[in-house]
Amino acid sequence: MIIAIDGPAAAGKGTLARRLAAHFGLAYLDTGAVYRAVARRLLDAGAVPTDEAAALAAARTVTADDLHDPRLRDEAVGRATSVVSALPAVRAALLDFQRRFAARPPGGEPGAVLDGRDIGTVVCPDATIKIFLTADPVERARRRAKELRERGLDTIDSRVLRDIRERDARDSSRATAPLVPAADAHVIDTTQLDADAAFAAALAYIATREI
Ligand code: DC
Secondary structure (H helix, E strand, C coil): CCEEECCCCCCCCCHHHHHHHHHHHEEEHHHHHHHHHHHHHHHHCCCCCHHHHHHHHHHHCCCHHHHHEEEEECHHHHHHHHCCCCCCCHHHHHHHHHHHHHCCCCCCCCCEEEEEEEEEEEECCCEEEEEEEEECCHHHHHHHHHHHHHHCCCCEEEEEEEEHHHHHHHHHCCCCCCCCCCCCCCCEEECCCHHHHHHHHHHHHHHCCCC
């Protein structure tokens, strides 16, 4: 069983994906963290995110151990990631990593939940369940700012909103694997939903599918 959760930044994908994975006993892969790990490696090496050769080298050497670095959540890494992830060579290099995880989850689970931007469209086009999670950008910026403050970071709300809009535009307009709902994805708008309500909506949808 493969569950694909796609959507823009701060729509609640990670929270929903983690809960679905626990509920169904599946492995979980945050594919944004995979792209973030590439950007983190680049920034650590002093390279700029548009340096395609350096980005490709970083993408080829990324491992599961890189995915747990708390610095991956930094906004500077998020911005660099949005640039790095538009490079077709980087996307191609990370495709195998993601598909291998889905086909053979490392813990031997009977399937996986993957969240990202192109899981239902490119990485796992045959996923059992596809959910596209979205929310109003102002609400997403509010959530992201709250999360940053809870981590003790100085946050300017208008800056967070601007970053969200910039990343939405970049993720949606890139030529390779842009952020779009798969034709067979179920769209859930979480603007008015908290995490429990989003989880309930996802379970209700999954229950309507024969799996
Ligand atoms: O979900 P996130 O904020 O951690 O994602 C960080 C960036 O990575 C985002 O700007 C787009 C990119 N990304 C992608 O292009 N494809 C994915 N499957 C996941 C993330």
